[in-house]
Amino acid sequence: MDRLLLNTAFATYLLSVLLYLAHALLRRPLLWRSAFGLVLAGFALQTVCLVLRWIQAGYLPITNLFSTLFFFSWALAACYLYFEIRYRIHAAGLFVMFLNLLLLGFAVPRNPAFAPLIPALDTPLFTLHVVFSFFGYALFAMAFSLGVLYLVRRTTGSELLPELSLLRKLNEESIFLGFCLFTLCMLFGSVWAQVAWGYYFSWNIKGIWSFLVWLFYAGMCHAKFVRRWQGTGYAILSIAGFGVVLFTYLGIGLLMSSNHPLE
Template identity: 75%
Template structure:
């Protein structure tokens, strides 16, 4: 990895660290300039990370999301973009602490991995692969946002804080994040099916990654309906968001670590 890429990655990392620290200070002293400064650090980190991803794309000749380092780097970028969308749309302010802490943990895990860009195998050399993976991680990012809002909903319900959004807003953001994540993940499965047919002659195979991805889709599809069922609204929906995120983590990381799969990205 070049010195420029190295500088961009660490610059983004420390910008996110500064954002989390400033959000913590905002919780302590409740000064508006603190959360504004935190948001500015998020913007800075996102800009640096975007430049790094663009540079690696140019160098590789394709979007490098083919190993754990690259997918985690892209996942954290998607999560930061999702947070910026929610902040600009709903002005959640202090709630950004938890979301950006999740992003920071994901980004920190990148720093210990091999940053090399692998050679693209022929089966992955298609725009369908890029569409499949980008929509997958964009969906994961919204599911992570739903998880964050679910946790904050439970905290706000049990503890209560003037620094957190009202329960009604947290519930709205949670439901919207689940819906958008489900739509993006649906596109991911569609692109993946077409890609599999072009590359191997079938739309779906019973490999472990494909099966668990289908379970993720079914779970969040069920959540899109659960929001209309009274007993699952509010607290129940928040708990489902947390359980769904555990399913996402297992599908993304757990299968590659604990199980064997013939999926190209495990």
Template identity: 65%
Template sequence: MLNPDSVLLLQGALGLYLAAALVQLCLLGGERRALRRGALALTGLAFALQTLYLASAWAQVGYLPVTNLFSTLFFFSWAMGGTFLYFELRYRIGAAGLFVLGVTMLLLVGALRRGPMISPLIPALDTPLFTMHVAFSFMGYALFAMAFSVAVAYLLPNFLRPPSMPSRELLRRHNEEAILLGFVFFSLCMISGSIWAYVAWGYWFSWNIKGVWSFIVWLFYAGMCHAKFVRRWQGEGYALLSIAGFFVVLFTYLGIGLLLQSNHPLE
């Protein structure tokens, strides 16, 4: 059990994310620089509180604190917060950021409902490869969630698109970049996981259900990196693939960990 006071950091982060989302709602009618900067500042503060919590928990337990459902939901939301800041600072994603903040808050609420428990690390996981594998995995997941959020914004009909929503062309580019970056991080996750498995158990790949579905996720997004060059999959088709792919990610992360027997259980 972590220090109960540290949970206040997560509650504060959730409150700041909610405030940022409310400010984003005020921006739906059009661009107002002061409000946009305020929303960005609130999101940055929320991410800073999450980072402080992560550093505190890591220092307390001595390893990357991502070992059960609470900690993975938290880490996923932290990665989403960082992903949002990257795209907002680089592109000013406008109203599309509401979808991203919504996903981030849902993950953080799910973590807080579980309570601040971090499971002990078994000896086979006590290696820098574990840290690399988990970090790359959730950075990939966060970018796939970003692509999902942008795809939902892309598919909104014209009469529901607020003035602050980026153009469809910009949303398409954001989606493609999120997919590409997510695929790179998830590839690094697969590589580090394979090396870790070989060092720990003497094989590079096993046909357990988590490994198989992780490979399916990798194949799916490898195909998406190719699909953006195929005309019939561009535009709405690519957005639909982004949404479908995120549901595959959710099944691989939550469905297998909670519902099925695997070597990556979530408790």
């Protein structure tokens, strides 16, 4: 059942991306409405799959590469739906959902088996830490997408994309919300570490890079008030920041020895 739901969700997102692409070429409102409907359907399928896996495992399964990619994709879809429903960004969904499709596409061929939960992870503090972490990542991914779209809109002047002022506003909102959630991730992670191991912060590679991510986006929250970083500069920072996020999430988890391994 999990595999069927996962494959169906992937196919649904793929079709939505194709319809968004068709809308970009043909500019028919029916196409983006249909694409948005498919995103809602894909998100619903992912949500059902997540709930079923949670019930089967007895804990929120976000402990290995498959489950984190799946949850990252689900969180990004949730963030996109929030911005679409609130701001009607329409064609901008093409790039966001393509990024979401890549995340889910990397998860699909992997083993969805549940990883054993060690006692130190069997606590609500760990769950809150990971949930806030990936929703922060998802909002940073959203900011990355909006930054790319801002540069495309500025370069091409395409009227298909939202106005520069709206893209700038949404980019700044994504960064701010992502920073707030990632701050909660760091706080819950510190309390969890104190309970589990007796210290709030350890100088391991994952902890250091997570702090660097937090510091980078804290700087971005201030950079939006500095004239030379507004607009194009902020879009470039959003793109660069997501590179730091990906390294912290995948680079360290897969390539280095840390207390947050991905298998």
